[in-house]
Amino acid sequence: MAEPVLTARELVTRAVAIPSVSGEEAEVAAYLTAWMSAHGFRAHVDGAGNAVGERGHGALTVVLLGHIDTVPGEIPVRVEGGVLYGRGSVDAKGSFCAFVAAVAALPEAALKGARFVCVGATEEEAPSSRGARYAMQQYRPDLVLIGEPSGWAGLTLGYKGRLVAKVQVEKDNFHTAGEGTSAADDLAEAWFRVRAWAAAQGANGAFETVQATIQSLSGRTDGLSQVAEATFGLRLPPRVPPAAAEAALRERLRDLPARLTFTGHETAVRHPKDNVLTRALRVAIREQGGTPVFKVKTGTSDMNVVAERWPVPTVAYGPGDSALDHTPDEHLDLAEYDRAVAVLTAALTRLALGS
Template sequence: MSAGAVATDGTARDLLADLVAIPSPSGEEGEAARRLAAFFEERDREVWIDEVGNVRAPADDAALLTSHVDTVPGEIPVRIEETDDGREELWGRGSVDATGPLAAMAVAAVRTGVSFAGVVGEETDSRGARFLVGDREAPDALINGEPSGWDGVTLGYRGFQVGTYAASTDSAHTSRPEPNAIQRATAWWSRVDAAFESDEETPVFERVTAKPVEIAGGVAEDGLSVEATIDAQFRIPPGETAASIRETVEGELGSGGEIEWREPTPPVMESPRTAVARAFRAAIRRRGGDPRSLRKTGTSDMNIYAGAWDRPMATYGPGDSALDHAPNERLDLGDLDRAVAVLEDVCETLQQ
């Protein structure tokens, strides 16, 4: 069967269009979650929205299909455009990350009878996935939904550690030579950045990378001190731990400042020889594709699932991840159809 020969009844396309048309930035997933739940109700599947906002549709736990309902902020007019080579693309925030994978999984779950969960908060604190692993038993296998391309399967993600540095110094005339809190904060970040400097020939997936994401500072409201904060993110490759990164960062504090850490997300690297990975390779080949195994430099809810459940898993979904969060985010609808077919094949294989 050629890649272009996949039939579709339009179900996934219709669901995708409905969901993308509903704004669902993290914390505001309610309306999209209700539309997703209605999709299962209309097909006589047990479904409910749990206390944190996840859409839960349990069934055959031979596989749990799960993707996130939330998107990053941003308005992109929802529309379908035809490309010069005759393909149809749906434009809209979340079409790639990850409403496309979410819609594909919902349709495949209904057609094959496997379990499904649409989770909230992936783009911020993964609160939906964290709640899920504490509220249900581990499935036999798990497929997480993120864009990998219809012919790609993601087996690895780096982990994630977030911290906030804070420094405070007494206010003084700016002519004095002693460093204020802002200088201490920027000097601290320079030391941290240097501590994680690595050989450029080392693949990014295998490096610790440090990134400041927000800096604030100035004279306090009472005028008696200068304060500075830096919010920083650290990506953790397999083989490294959050504890070792925290130790390095704290070792650069010197005599000024302190850092407050959030709960870390561990890295994950799944074997390409699991039943899930094998099922994907076979399904992609059956649909005319050449399967690709991917390692991503970011982090996803799969990290949470792998840290809690010792089960075979992978991440899969239609879409070009280079368009994640982008102003030109759009999904090839033919790839959506192929992804649904691949997911159906994989689920049926895991159910045997």
């Protein structure tokens, strides 16, 4: 028996109820592709495990790239007072389901004017960004929407870059009454230098500063040697490329007995605020009674990954409060989700019709 037609709310509720920690997205991808196939999409799971659905056949190609993986941490899935609780409700199954529901609702005239490709990407919450890196080799879009929570009236234009430094110090063990520094002392000195370098970059506002944090810190000894290890995370503004930050830190730490490993090289991105995509979204938000708000984020997203290969108008959009990302209280107001679907449906129709 064919699956009954589901509402947009049922779509997101069922998707959130399927666990999909990064690397374990197969079940939710199967559910989403089945839903899309039942609602007029040409749908499949691609080589990276992404849930992909296409509608329309016009000359304009719009890629709606969201992600369907989550960070760990089980939150009992429930709807209370019109609010959906569950891991991924905000970050970011809510956004991707809003994309899918909006494209499913498009009128036939819009489908004649454009091709809409919804990609529910895997491993966005992992350093690999596997799904986005695969997708960006498959399509050449004219316009791109990234599925991330912005609030239904918010349009996110940019994300900071990222660099992760792993620092390890290993030294022979010695009595603490003796002269010299311990492995932990040298590791602490490395952190002080990293923090001082970040502060020296100046600039006003969180988006323009270099933010440095300690992500992990540990030390151990077996009686013969000492090992101290740390992971430092850097959030980088557009004017500080990851390669430049790595070179600067290697120079500042070169006299310390530390082994350095750098990962997570993501370049910051910021798109223009006035183009055909932002105009369509702004009109649609106003039609729903909202006031459009432009935003930039201090985190990273798949926007960072695809920006260089897809140099086209791009906006991150989706319902929900990004302050709830990764928290134990992650939840999505379903009335806001409904408004986001309405905004997307109207904006995509306007784009396809060229109006």
